[in-house]
Amino acid sequence: MIWYPYEQMKTMKKPYEIIAAEGAYLYTQDTKLLDSISSWWSVIYGYHQPEITEAICKQAAKFSHVMLGGLTHKPVEELSGKLASWLPGDLDYCFFSDSGSVAVEVALKMALQYYVNRGENHRKTVLALHHAYHGDTFKAMAVGDDEDYHFVLQVYGDNPYVVHIPTDIASLEAAFDRYHDELNCFIVEPLLQGAGGMRMYDIAFLKRARELCDTYGVLLIFDEVATGFGRTGHRFVADVVLPDILVLGKGLTGGHIGHAVTVANQKVFAAFYDDAPEKALMHGPTFMGNALACAAAKAAVDLFDRLDVPSRVAHIEELTQRELAGFTDPRIREVRIMGGCACIEVYDAETLAGYQQFAYEHGVFARPFLKYLYSMVPYILTDDELVHIFSVMKEWFRQG
Numbered sequence: 101m102i103w104y105p106y107e108q109m110k111t112m113k114k115p116y117e118i119i120a121a122e123g124a125y126l127y128t129q130d131t132k133l134l135d136s137i138s139s140w141w142s143v144i145y146g147y148h149q150p151e152i153t154e155a156i157c158k159q160a161a162k163f164s165h166v167m168l169g170g171l172t173h174k175p176v177e178e179l180s181g182k183l184a185s186w187l188p189g190d191l192d193y194c195f196f197s198d199s200g201s202v203a204v205e206v207a208l209k210m211a212l213q214y215y216v217n218r219g220e221n222h223r224k225t226v227l228a229l230h231h232a233y234h235g236d237t238f239k240a241m242a243v244g245d246d247e248d249y250h251f252v253l254q255v256y257g258d259n260p261y262v263v264h265i266p267t268d269i270a271s272l273e274a275a276f277d278r279y280h281d282e283l284n285c286f287i288v289e290p291l292l293q294g295a296g297g298m299r300m301y302d303i304a305f306l307k308r309a310r311e312l313c314d315t316y317g318v319l320l321i322f323d324e325v326a327t328g329f330g331r332t333g334h335r336f337v338a339d340v341v342l343p344d345i346l347v348l349g350k351g352l353t354g355g356h357i358g359h360a361v362t363v364a365n366q367k368v369f370a371a372f373y374d375d376a377p378e379k380a381l382m383h384g385p386t387f388m389g390n391a392l393a394c395a396a397a398k399a400a401v402d403l404f405d406r407l408d409v410p411s412r413v414a415h416i417e418e419l420t421q422r423e424l425a426g427f428t429d430p431r432i433r434e435v436r437i438m439g440g441c442a443c444i445e446v447y448d449a450e451t452l453a454g455y456q457q458f459a460y461e462h463g464v465f466a467r468p469f470l471k472y473l474y475s476m477v478p479y480i481l482t483d484d485e486l487v488h489i490f491s492v493m494k495e496w497f498r499q500g
């Protein structure tokens with residue numbers, strides 16, 4: 101049988117069976133559902149997207165996969181070339197992997213070895229944020245800070261070599277003051293913390309972080325697995341504040357095939373580029389640079405520019421503000437909006453019990469978690485579709 105994610109298998113309700121997916125809609129045997137969360141935020145251009153599907157089919161007719169150890173191919177070369185020229189600054193060195201969690205592991209290993217290669221073995225500690233989520237593999241869990249996901253790690257007691265801080269500048273400065281000579285990196289989900297509860301914070305925090313990282317020689321890592329490709333309203337937050345290492349996943353292939361990339365800048369790459377074999381990055385996921393995934397990703401990246409995603413997201417944000425800003429209910433703690441993300445945080449998780457079925461009956465697929473009712477819509481929605489998603493949310497509070 102299938103063991104489903106984040107579920108108590110004994111009590112979980114039957115999942116909806118999807119028999120087709122097209123554009124912004126998921127189809128079951130009986131009904132169609134407007135998708136409000138883009139399949140965990142990844143299917144940003146909609147399902148069965150024609151250009152991406154065509155790129156996959158074309159490549160599949162040649163070959164689907166060859167390993168990247170000792171081999172290379174056009175799809176991976178075209179994608180890495182495109183990313184190098186398209187991404188900001190000197191973020192030019194692309195290490196591919198099969199999921200966001202693995203790409204985060206690679207980023208953390210790069211940051212550690214960056215210092216080991218320079219003989220600075222005391223730089224063992226990672227600075228991260230309260231409520232951070234960086235994936236479900238072990239080091240990603242360790243730098244994460246969400247007991248709702250990773251409470252099992254508490255059996256290990258204190259988490260050595262990881263320090264968590266809140267998103268205020270005073271705490272940031274205090275942490276650098278105290279830990280700067282043991283830090284190898286500061287990893288953040290920039291501006292928008294997704295799985296930790298759609299928490300939003302100010303760009304000034306990241307600008308100060310960049311300064312402090314420069315002052316103390318600490319590498320700055322942006323985990324833009326969720327925020328990348330327009331979600332915050334920026335193409336990447338990295339366009340505004342430049343990190344040393346950028347992690348992309350989810351929307352990279354338009355959500356059509358799992359793939360991710362850890363992109364390093366020249367400074368990081370140079371610390372590995374040497375005659376000494378032991379200074380190499382000893383890492384290599386079996387399916388890194390998968391040809392189908394690379395072909396899909398190249399088509400998806402081209403689509404980002406062609407659809408002018410930033411102006412679409414600006415429009416989505418404007419409509420979201422119009423529909424949700426100021427919406428209140430005694431059970432609502434806060435309404436937060438940024439780019440293509442909206443979140444209604446309630447005081448008590450019970451308030452959202454039954455919402456998924458309610459949304460289903462109103463033709464919308466949603467998946468609130470804990471105290472968060474949110475949308476992360478595909479960018480291709482019409483205005484009416486977007487308005488419908490928010491009217492279902494508001495109706496839930498009116499009728500309940």
Ligand SMILES: *Cc1c(COP(=O)(O)O)cnc(C)c1O
Nearest residue numbers: 199200201233234235294325326
């Ligand atoms: C989803 C997510 C990950 C993990 O990506 P997977 O592909 O699920 O392994 C890492 N970081 C952030 C910010 C994410 O949202």
